[in-house]
Amino acid sequence: MSTSPTLPLAFDEARKSGGFLSSLLSSDFPRSRILTFILLTILVVLAATPFLFSGSQPLSTAAKICVFIVLVASYDLLLGYTGIVSFAHTMFFGIGGYGIAIALERLGATWSSVAIGLLAALCLSALLAVAIGLLSLRVRAIFFSMITLAVASAMAVLASQLSGITGGEDGLSFQLPFELRPAFKLFSEPVMGVAVNGRLIAYYLLFFVALIMFLLLLRIVNSPFGRVLQAIRENEFRAEALGYRVVAYRTMASVISALIATVAGALIALWLRYNGPDTTLSFSIMIDILLMVVIGGMGTMYGAVIGATLFVLAQSYLQVLMDAASKALAGVPLLPNLVHPDRWLLWLGALFIISVYAFPGGIVGRLRQARQ
Amino acid sequence: MAEPLLQLSGVHTHIGPYHILHGVDFSIPASQLTVLLGRNGAGKTTTLRTIMGLWQASSGMIRFDGRDITKTSTPDIARAGIGYVPESMAIFTDLTVRENIVLAARSGPVEPARLDWMLGLFPALKRFWNLPAGNLSGGQKQMLAIARAIAEPRRLLLIDEPTKGLAPVMVRSMIEAFKALKASGETILLVEQNFYAASALGDNVIVMDDGRIVHSGAMREMVEDKTLQQRLLGLSLDAHQ
Numbered sequence: 290m291s292t293s294p295t296l297p298l299a300f301d302e303a304r305k306s307g308g309f310l311s312s313l314l315s316s317d318f319p320r321s322r323i324l325t326f327i328l329l330t331i332l333v334v335l336a337a338t339p340f341l342f343s344g345s346q347p348l349s350t351a352a353k354i355c356v357f358i359v360l361v362a363s364y365d366l367l368l369g370y371t372g373i374v375s376f377a378h379t380m381f382f383g384i385g386g387y388g389i390a391i392a393l394e395r396l397g398a399t400w401s402s403v404a405i406g407l408l409a410a411l412c413l414s415a416l417l418a419v420a421i422g423l424l425s426l427r428v429r430a431i432f433f434s435m436i437t438l439a440v441a442s443a444m445a446v447l448a449s450q451l452s453g454i455t456g457g458e459d460g461l462s463f464q465l466p467f468e469l470r471p472a473f474k475l476f477s478e479p480v481m482g483v484a485v486n487g488r489l490i491a492y493y494l495l496f497f498v499a500l501i502m503f504l505l506l507l508r509i510v511n512s513p514f515g516r517v518l519q520a521i522r523e524n525e526f527r528a529e530a531l532g533y534r535v536v537a538y539r540t541m542a543s544v545i546s547a548l549i550a551t552v553a554g555a556l557i558a559l560w561l562r563y564n565g566p567d568t569t570l571s572f573s574i575m576i577d578i579l580l581m582v583v584i585g586g587m588g589t590m591y592g593a594v595i596g597a598t599l600f601v602l603a604q605s606y607l608q609v610l611m612d613a614a615s616k617a618l619a620g621v622p623l624l625p626n627l628v629h630p631d632r633w634l635l636w637l638g639a640l641f642i643i644s645v646y647a648f649p650g651g652i653v654g655r656l657r658q659a660r661q
Numbered sequence: 662m663a664e665p666l667l668q669l670s671g672v673h674t675h676i677g678p679y680h681i682l683h684g685v686d687f688s689i690p691a692s693q694l695t696v697l698l699g700r701n702g703a704g705k706t707t708t709l710r711t712i713m714g715l716w717q718a719s720s721g722m723i724r725f726d727g728r729d730i731t732k733t734s735t736p737d738i739a740r741a742g743i744g745y746v747p748e749s750m751a752i753f754t755d756l757t758v759r760e761n762i763v764l765a766a767r768s769g770p771v772e773p774a775r776l777d778w779m780l781g782l783f784p785a786l787k788r789f790w791n792l793p794a795g796n797l798s799g800g801q802k803q804m805l806a807i808a809r810a811i812a813e814p815r816r817l818l819l820i821d822e823p824t825k826g827l828a829p830v831m832v833r834s835m836i837e838a839f840k841a842l843k844a845s846g847e848t849i850l851l852v853e854q855n856f857y858a859a860s861a862l863g864d865n866v867i868v869m870d871d872g873r874i875v876h877s878g879a880m881r882e883m884v885e886d887k888t889l890q891q892r893l894l895g896l897s898l899d900a901h902q
Binding site for chain 1: 713715734735736737739740745747751753754755756760763764765767809
């Protein structure tokens with residue numbers, strides 16, 4: 290008779306026995322009360338944004354947060370869980386955006402165009418991720434990073450040069466399928482004071498796709514595959530000595546991450562009804578993603594939620610806050626100038642330096658550590 | 662005479678500009694524990710890493726179970742049934758003890774009977790089952806590294822200095838665990854500097870110096886021959902006890 294009945298062996302044993310929530314979160318709970326509270330608040334506020342705030346800016350900010358949570362979480366799979374530093378993540382984000390933009394602009398504003406555009410973008414991203422992975426994941430980390438940087442730069446130049454297809458520097462504006470346009474009304478009467486139009490439907494499409502993508506990523510990192518990635522990150526030779534083909538696993542992680550970034554790109558294009566080099570392909574977005582992963586906490590997934598939310602909120606509202614502070618301090622010498630809205634980037638930078646110093650393991654790492 | 666499970670013939674290994682192994686020849690018989698002895702820098706770890714394909718042999722041949730594995734990749738060597746326990750507590754510290762074990766059982770879930778047997782060898786692991794392996798003590802980490810190597814049946818275990826840096830009490834429990842492993846019929850190539858531990862366990866002994874095999878024979882003969890010990894290792898068994 291086995292004397293080890295309390296020692297479940299399969300990776301998903303706890304998930305099977307832990308009920309719906311455990312299954313939904315792949316047994317990867319936040320493991321900190323404060324973190325749970327913050328995550329729940331973000332979830333509830335994002336879900337209720339159209340009913341809590343009026344005007345288009347809060348809704349746009351919430352939509353951007355949803356997209357960046359997916360984008361940053363997919364990058365965390367690469368950086369935090371696999372230890373791969375890639376600078377080509379925005380390339381896949383851009384491919385998703387351009388897939389939707391080109392398909393809707395060329396084939397007409399229908400759902401089948403959305404499907405074709407997304408499918409084509411996913412195929413291209415998968416091909417590129419496999420090619421980059423197989424050709425360059427064998428080399429040392431720094432060279433891999435340089436290769437991804439070169440490929441991403443080439444893709445950005447290509448998108449600008451092929452103006453007949455991509456709209457060049459101006460990008461592409463396009464019509465959405467009728468059900469996602471502001472003119473479409475699902476109900477004739479407002480619900481809780483909010484008109485249920487195409488814009489609202491587009492927001493909830495983003496919200497639910499983002500939620501599903503995040504839960505999917507959580508499932509992936511907590512699967513046997515995810516554990517192998519973590520083992521590879523910690524010591525690839527040990528993982529090889531156990532019989533795991535490191536390049537194959539790394540390539541697979543790159544492909545999954547690229548596909549999810551592509552979906553995020555498609556979502557942002559659908560929301561903005563526009564796609565251009567600055568919206569999805571820019572290197573500054575890559576830097577933002579890196580910052581969001583580091584600030585939130587690498588290798589935690591939940592860090593992507595915190596990092597993306599904080600960063601997008603700071604980008605959207607820091608200027609407003611500083612304007613208010615500057616006016617409030619009008620009589621005080623020096624201070625109004627110091628917090629003048631024009632200096633928002635300086636303060637944003639200072640905030641990030643402070644947060645990296647204060648939370649070397651990211652906010653999630655710090656909160657979990659505090660609990661222990 | 663039965664063919665040995667592992668055979669190295671004239672193996673040379675270079676690491677960058679350095680010529681580390683100079684024509685290493687030895688064979689490992691099945692179901693026996695062979696100890697590889699030698700001073701620091703003699704080439705013991707390089708030998709194990711070369712067998713595992715972590716460093717490619719520049720010439721010579723390595724045969725495992727009659728098959729040439731000299732140019733085989735590390736994952737394929739592991740899949741062929743060779744388990745490797747590197748020195749310095751080579752576990753995955755971010756994963757739990759359970760996850761370390763499950764990760765090692767590549768071909769499927771660990772059988773309950775095997776798990777019982779493993780935890781019988783290393784009972785301390787049971788207490789820390791769901792804790793990060795990084796929290797374990799040095800000895801427990803070493804136990805986990807060995808448990809990981811035997812999480813599924815292996816044809817051959819390569820174990821690099823399992824007692825290095827361990828407290829005497831931990832060395833004794835490690836010796837008991839190896840005795841049990843030996844009794845279960847495992848074939849083991851054990852790199853060890855502690856001659857007391859080596860002599861308590863080994864059926865055969867191979868001594869290396871400067872990347873060459875300088876002695877190979879039965880452990881019993883070496884234990885009984887103090888002059889041989891003095892000549893090959895520079896000290897006798899008595900000094901180690």
